[in-house]
Amino acid sequence: MYVYADNAATTQVSRRAAEAMLPYFTEVYGNASSLHTPGQRAMEALQAAREAVAKAINADHKEIYFTGGGSEADNQAIISGAMMGARQGKKHIISTAFEHHAVLHTLDKLKKQGFEVTLLPVHENGVVTPEDVAAAIREDTALVTVMFVNNEIGTIQPIADIARVCHEKGVLMHTDAVQAVGHIPVDVKALDVDMLSMAAHKFHGPKGVGALYARKGIAVVNVIEGGQQERGKRGGTENIPGIVGMAAAIGEATEHLEDDMKYVTGLRERLIEELSKIPHSRLNGDREKRVPGTVNFCFEGIEGESLLLWLDAKGVAASSGSACTSGSLDPSHVLLALGLPHEVAHGSLRLSLSVYNTPEEIEHIIQAVPEVVDYLRGMSPVWDELERGERPHLI
Amino acid sequence: MALYSETVMDHFQHPRNVGKMEDADGIGEVGNAKCGDIMRMYIKVRDGIITDVSFITFGCGSAIASSSMATEMIKGKPIEEALELSNKAVAQALDGLPAHKLHCSVLAEEAVRAAVKDYYDKNGIAYDPAMFGGDCAECHLNQE
Ligand SMILES: Cc1ncc(COP(=O)(O)O)c(C=O)c1O
Numbered sequence A: 001m002y003v004y005a006d007n008a009a010t011t012q013v014s015r016r017a018a019e020a021m022l023p024y025f026t027e028v029y030g031n032a033s034s035l036h037t038p039g040q041r042a043m044e045a046l047q048a049a050r051e052a053v054a055k056a057i058n059a060d061h062k063e064i065y066f067t068g069g070g071s072e073a074d075n076q077a078i079i080s081g082a083m084m085g086a087r088q089g090k091k092h093i094i095s096t097a098f099e100h101h102a103v104l105h106t107l108d109k110l111k112k113q114g115f116e117v118t119l120l121p122v123h124e125n126g127v128v129t130p131e132d133v134a135a136a137i138r139e140d141t142a143l144v145t146v147m148f149v150n151n152e153i154g155t156i157q158p159i160a161d162i163a164r165v166c167h168e169k170g171v172l173m174h175t176d177a178v179q180a181v182g183h184i185p186v187d188v189k190a191l192d193v194d195m196l197s198m199a200a201h202k203f204h205g206p207k208g209v210g211a212l213y214a215r216k217g218i219a220v221v222n223v224i225e226g227g228q229q230e231r232g233k234r235g236g237t238e239n240i241p242g243i244v245g246m247a248a249a250i251g252e253a254t255e256h257l258e259d260d261m262k263y264v265t266g267l268r269e270r271l272i273e274e275l276s277k278i279p280h281s282r283l284n285g286d287r288e289k290r291v292p293g294t295v296n297f298c299f300e301g302i303e304g305e306s307l308l309l310w311l312d313a314k315g316v317a318a319s320s321g322s323a324c325t326s327g328s329l330d331p332s333h334v335l336l337a338l339g340l341p342h343e344v345a346h347g348s349l350r351l352s353l354s355v356y357n358t359p360e361e362i363e364h365i366i367q368a369v370p371e372v373v374d375y376l377r378g379m380s381p382v383w384d385e386l387e388r389g390e391r392p393h394l395i
Numbered sequence B: 001m002a003l004y005s006e007t008v009m010d011h012f013q014h015p016r017n018v019g020k021m022e023d024a025d026g027i028g029e030v031g032n033a034k035c036g037d038i039m040r041m042y043i044k045v046r047d048g049i050i051t052d053v054s055f056i057t058f059g060c061g062s063a064i065a066s067s068s069m070a071t072e073m074i075k076g077k078p079i080e081e082a083l084e085l086s087n088k089a090v091a092q093a094l095d096g097l098p099a100h101k102l103h104c105s106v107l108a109e110e111a112v113r114a115a116v117k118d119y120y121d122k123n124g125i126a127y128d129p130a131m132f133g134g135d136c137a138e139c140h141l142n143q144e
Helices: A015-021 A037-056 A070-086 A101-112 A130-136 A159-168 A240-255 A257-275 A304-313 A333-337 A359-378 A381-387 B006-013 B061-074 B079-083 B087-093 B099-122
Strands: A064-067 A092-096 A116-120 A141-145 A172-176 A195-199 A210-214 A281-283 A294-299 A348-352 B026-032 B037-046 B049-058
Touching: A015 A240, A037 A064, A037 A240, A064 A070, A070 A092, A070 A101, A070 A141, A070 A172, A070 A195, A070 A210, A092 A101, A101 A116, A116 A130, A130 A159, A159 A172, A240 A257, A257 A281, A257 A294, A257 A359, A304 A348, A304 A359, A304 B006, A304 B061, A381 B037, A381 B049, B006 B061, B026 B099, B037 B061, B037 B099, B049 B061, B049 B079, B061 B087, B061 B099, B079 B099, B087 B099
Parallel strands: A092 A116, A092 A141, A141 A172, A172 A195
Antiparallel strands: A064 A210, A195 A210, A281 A294, A294 A348, B026 B037, B037 B049
């Protein structure tokens, strides 16, 4: 049995989305900017997709801009918010310490252009409070950008409350909802956010396509200059198959949202229940405020990459925030932001589930993980010192 | 996973000489838990020959494979030869390591040297301290 439990990285494209896309490769392949019939059919598909995506998040179709994925939507949202602020002399942006790099690196770029950035703490439970946001807002704050669901630990942020705090003080609010859309209810009117980013491949749509929601009145700034596509805000011939696939996937996800959430939450609870029994383990992130599918554990005395390699060999695809998997000397900035010591953060494991996972697969994971943890601890000098009391247990 | 050569994966999944050694003549430990890898090497020495060797390692796949390979390369060899074991030789024997994992082979070389130094120290054998440089130069945390 091989179990794919890395759905926060990317998902399987649903059959419905894949089938919806197919005709747009070989039959309806016109350029949506062309005047001829094939082009106009592509334009109609684009418009229908825009309406479907808008409907799924309770937006107007004129508020949807298709992009080349979640990162591009994040870049565009943040740059747009920053430029709107700068025109009024506001050059301060508030975000959090555990955002995706698509956000953090865009903020770094803006810092070089004279913006000031405040990164809020995310507390031990991985949840930012509206009070923290309120306290950080200044006269010159242009934008607050806080992710809806953290991609590594799955915690849900109080976006509606944060947006309220922002709007009371006349500050724009963006949320990176890449890990939220298709997984929990997302209603831009109820949330009252100004901008929101999403990516199709996180909800069983294709990779390389996403969307930016920008409320009417937001001056969207181009990240890609070019033709008049996306009302002049995103140059480049539209990825019609991808966009059609995104629309099909978001429709499917939102139709079944309640049932899917219940089902996936059940699988997740079983995982948490069993993995918590491993001694000196710790569930990262708030126990309750979490997206249905994502679970993140630390196991003391072992290192994440060897854990992943062994799990792969035993038929489980997962991910980790260890330094060796992050490609740097430091473990993931998300786990460090929770206040975890380096040596504990190295031993992290993220399992992220989807509706395609079965209860039998969960049992397979529950069997494999403790076996691998035990084996690696048995050959770990760190675990040896912990066991002999030469090193204090941290979890 | 194609990140690693077949040899690395073989040593990772079937590590040679793994485990603690109760009656070791020398024990060397290098690395840092904060950096994400620690290697501990045990050696047994008779008449200047490393008659037995074992290791335990906390670290990534290449750290475990490098330790395992290093133990194979020094087992049964005179101490002088073990001291000549280079990280390059370990990496080569593993059919290469990804560039950002080369420090794992450095750790393996250093673990062997640390175990020999411990053996010398415990047995009052004189040596030139310059033979044993600092510890894992590449693994110092400079990003905290
Ligand atoms: C929270 C979050 N934001 C942004 C992104 C970037 O999305 P994409 O890979 O589609 O550019 C991801 C996923 O990689 C994510 O999880």
